[in-house]
Each structure stands twice: as C-alpha cells, then as structure tokens.
Amino acid sequence: MTSEPEVLCRIEGRVGRITLNRPQALHALNTNMIALMTDALLAWRQDPAVDLVMFDHSGERGFCAGGDIRMLAESGAGDGLEAREFFFTEYRLNDLIFRYAKPRIAFMDGVTMGGGVGLSRPCRFRVATERTTFAMPETGIGLFPDVGGGWYLSRMPDHLGLWLALTGARIKAADCELLQIATDFVESARIPELKAAILASPDRTEALLTEFEADAGRPTLAAHQDEIARLFAGDSVEAIVAALRAAGTDWANEQLKVLATKSPQTMKVAFRQLQLGARCATFAENMAMEYRIGARVVQRADFLEGVRAVIVEKDNAPKWSPAGLEQVDEAMLDGIFAPLPSDQEWSPLP
Ligand code: QUE
Secondary structure, rough: OOOOOOOOOEEOOOOEEEOOHHHHHHEEHHHHHHHHHHHHHHHHOOOOOOOEEEEEEOOOOOEEOOOHHHHHHHHHOOOOOHHHHHHHHHHHHHHHHHHHOOOOEEEEEEEOOOHHHHHHHOEEEEOOOOOOOEEOOOOHOOOOOOOOOOHHHOHHHHHHHHHHHOOOOOEHHHHHHHOOEEEOOOOOOHHHHHHHHHOOOHHHHHHHHHHOOOOOOOOOHHHHHHHHHHHHOOOOOHHHHHHHHHHHHHHHHHHHHHOOOOOHHHHHHHHHHHHHHHHHOOHHHHHHHHHHHHHHOOOHHHHHHHHHHHHHHOOOOOOOOOOOOHHHHHHHHHHHHOOOOOOHHHOOOO
C-alpha cells in the first residue's frame, strides 16, 4: 500500500518542517502522528542543520481539529489502554515543544482546537489569520481542556481562560492576539509568501513577521472582559452560574444557555484543573495532573455520551450523568484527580 504519511516531517533549508497531513479528519491527531512528530523533533534537537521548527498543515481546511476522538471513545468503552497511550505520548510531545531549545513557529490558518492548541501554543511564534478559529471545546463532549489547558488557560488575565474552558467558546484572530494565543496576524493570502521567506531565511523570522503583520481588527472579547472578570471570579462553578443568573444581562443569559449544554462533571473537572494548574511550578507538573484526569475521564459515561451526541450521531442532545452541577460531588472529583499507581504516572521525555 502506498499512502502518504499522516505528518510530513522534513528539513527544508535550515528549517525542520512538520506538516499535518490528515485532511480528511481536519488533521485531528492520532498516536501515529504524535510518534512521527516526536521522532522528528528529537532528531532535530541535536542536529546543527536545523535552526527553526515550522508547524503547518496541508490543504485548505484548518490547522488541527483536536484528537482522534472516536479512537479515544472506543478505547474508553473498553480497557482504556489505547486512550492512555495516546494521552501519554501526546502530553510528552506538548512538553517537548514547550522545552525545545530552538525557535518554533506555528501557522494557525483555520480551525485550531484541542490537540492543535497543544502543538501551537508552546511555539515561540504563533501566526493567526482571518481564517483562524480557536477553541477548547471539550466540555461539550465530556472530555476536558487538556494539552496544557491547566497551565495556559489559568494564566490568562481576568478569568478569560476559565471562560474559554467552561463555555468552549470559539474565538477569532483578534481575540487570539488579546489572549496571547497568537503572537502575530497575517492575511492568509500572504501565508505562502511568508513561509517561503522564512524557509529561505529562518534567522530573519521575527523581522519577517513584522514585515508581514496586518491588522486583525477589534477583539470582540474586549467588550465583555470586565463582565467576565467579575462573573467568572467565583470559587466554584455553582458560584459562577449564580453570578450569571444575578447579572441578568443578555450576554450573561447567553452564557447560561451555553453552560446548560455542557457536561456538569467536565465543567467541575476543568474548574479544578485550572485552579491546580495555576499553582503548578512547572509545565511538566501540570501535564502529570492532566494525564491523571485523562486516564479517568475517557472511561466515564459523559465522554462516551458526549462523543455519541456530538461526533457520532450528531443529535447534539447529550444526556449528562450526573445531570446537574450539585450532583457532581467532591469525592467523584477526588477520584478523577487522584494519583495513579506510581508505575503508571506520566513523566516527561528524558
Ligand atoms: C470537542 C473535541 C473535538 C471535536 C469537537 C468537540 C476534537 C476533534 C473534533 C473533530 C472535528 C472534525 C473532524 C475530526 C475531529 O471535534 O477533539 O476528525 O473532522 O478532533 O466538541 O475535543
């Protein structure tokens, strides 16, 4: 069988270039893709011929929709081992990119969600275009905002990261710049020219980005930033819901409607994840926490139900269990966050 690899890894000039190449699944990441990227990055780490790493995608559609959710759900319905292996290696890759000593650039030209955020956010340069749509949508399928969400989202100002995590909101380029999810905005029509220039002169990447920089427009989130700062400051998800109810504005009512569609268990998991992530001293410590969560939640009813309702049958009517926030008790959360047996804990690549 001759089929193209799902990730193209090669050296062009002095650039190690990683091109996601699974367009039929919007470049959603699977274990094979994680392995290909990890092997390339490890080889280039010591290779004096590589000065810069570039992440991009083939084809016209987005950068990366997330992870191979169907595989995760099938595995979670059984022993969960394949799902654990996926998270284990994906988080090692996220951490490797985070620690990588050479500059990295990601082109987020289109949908950048979940797993795609885990590749792009640890890059030094993160280019958005007018086609960029960013989201951490996992509360909608009973998963959780992983790939470093506990670290990055909890470090955003004014509880904006918590708002992204709980609502799964989709935001565009100007808001990505506001939240430092993107470092630069370039019109998508000029991306091929910019990539060619960087491949020819990777040492000039920063100057080239300044030359190509365009105006992303007004960040629409700015209009709600004060409201988010005030209403998402509560010390529990219930407190946030109560604050939104009390506010009574159109915007607050919209947020309540959105939250009512999300998994109560996942919202509480995400809340605690960001609380703990904010206090982690290292990114690796945060990833070890997220791995404990991932290993548990893929086997829980909400993830299987969320994947059924949103991905497989697409009725968009998940029946969450527990159905309400008040039924998700602290003991359930303690079980999800508990340490794994010591031989099963996550560890970074040596
Ligand atoms: C939450 C997610 C994902 C999602 C939707 C969610 C996710 C993911 C995809 C996705 C989308 C389009 C595709 C595809 C996968 O959707 O991780 O293969 O073609 O990969 O609400 O976490």
